[in-house]
Amino acid sequence: MNNLVIHADKGAHTINRNIYGHFAEHLGRGIYEGFWVGEDSPIPNTNGLRRDVVAALKQLNPPVLRWPGGCFADEYHWKDGIGPRADRPAMLNTHWGGVVENNHFGTHEFFELCAQLGAEPYICGNVGSGTVQEMQQWVEYCTFNGQSPMANLRAANGRAEPWKLPYFGVGNENMGCGGSMRPEYYADEYRRYQTYVRNLGGNQVFKIACGPNGANYTWTEVLMQSAVDYMDGLTLHYYAMPPWGDRKGWATRFTKEEYFETLRLALVMDDLLTRHSTIMDRYDPKKRVALIVDEWGTWWDDEPGADAAYYFRQQNTMRDAMVAALTLNLFHHHGERVRMANLAQTINVLQSVVLTNGPQMILTPTYHVFEMFKTHQDATYLPQTLKCADCAAGGRKIPLVSASASLKAGKILLSLVHTDPDRDTVLSVNVRGAKLRSVTGRILSAASIDAHNSFDEPTNVQTKPYTGAKLETETLCVTLPPAAIVTLELSI
Ligand code: AHR
Secondary structure (H helix, E strand, C coil): CEEEEEECCCCCCECCHHHHEEECCCCCCCCECCCECCCCCCCCEECCEEHHHHHHHHCCCCCEEEECCCHHHHHCCHHHHCCCHHHCCCEEECCCCCEEECCCCCHHHHHHHHHHHCCEEEEEECCCCCCHHHHHHHHHHHHCCCCCHHHHHHHHCCCCCCCCCCEEEECCCCCCCCCCCCHHHHHHHHHHHHHCCCCCCCCCCEEEECCCECCCHHHHHHHHHHHHHHCCEEEEEEEECCCECCECCCCCCCCHHHHHHHHHHHHHHHHHHHHHHHHHHHHCCCCCCEEEEEEEEECCCCCCCCCHHHCCCCCCEHHHHHHHHHHHHHHHHCCCCEEEEEEECCECCCCCCEEEECCEEEECHHHHHHHHHHHHCCCEEECEEEECCEEEECCEEEECEEEEEEEECCEEEEEEEECCCCCCEEEEEEEECCCCCEEEEEEECCCCCCCECCCCCCCCCCCEEECCEEEECCEEEEEECCCEEEEEEEEC
């Protein structure tokens, strides 16, 4: 018997809207052709930014956007990306294929993109190859509201008003691409660099330290021990990236065994969040410092023949949608500590929500998950008790169902993920502490787990109304079709 009890009278933390954040790096066709086409492009744009992409993303209520990397952040020199575009120096993007970066998308274009999206800006600064002065001046350039060298330069470049810069990251993956540092060394560098990330002109910066990759618990321990008082957030990066020998596997061609292994790896996030949070609790029992999962998602092999400009462009199937839905449910459960997350990477790179091809644009199954779940943003998390069987294949076991519930404006949003790719599952749902009046639902499912949208078949995978939930006296009887993601709106 699979049963879920939702404790509607025990509302806990708020699910921070920033859990639904995004990440965009100068990598492949994410920024250029994805967001930025330039003012002279025949592709309809507003101030150089694609109208179709911005309109699609706005539907998701994107709360925050992280930029410019990723590994790119630690070789990015922001002054190359301001002023007249024709005069901006080009650079080599050595991390991502050695392509030439023309710096046409820089600070002003990023703030314009955030404004068009209605998202808060999160800039990641350069510790690996940049100076303290460079970082200090970037913050001054963005936020100072009086006469100063950087504020005057900003005004000369057409922007008199300062911007709000609420989130600033001090380096990215500094144990690896961000400078190959030991945690002790980075902790000291973090303390030094963040000193000069000033609150200017009424702007309050939430300072984010580079945290661990995956299960690097030593990194978390050292950072918390040495720098807890100097940070507001600590990052975690984790990709569901199954190792199949020396391959990660294809995005669209995979076996059922690979499907199970991917979902199992996505659920490893639960253990990572628990264990990193436990370490953080020892130094920060009041949970002042947020755990910020500012890179997460699936990562598959590049399609054969992909050139450097198409780095990490991958299709996105129902399997990716399942990973997104499982992960978002986990973020809700850990929402007391996890207060921001940024899917890698929005458009044309890794687990994208949007893919473009010249003037064409499609929405991926992952897009639909973000759209179905968006009501969870800023809602009150409701604790739950879930008892369900396991789903097993090829020696791998994962729970049949993942669930999370939240309360907003007198309605409960329940998000369910059914992992079994072959058969239906019946789940009974009881709500404690409130009377259930009615239910409506939506579903994302497809004929197969590798189903996806393409430029020829853009609506192959899309949401539909769901009528498989029946209210029987006090109990909701929910029949979940194979490999399906369901959201239910419960009126109480
Ligand atoms: O998202 C792609 C890369 O993955 C990022 O640049 C880096 O931070 C991570 O290793």
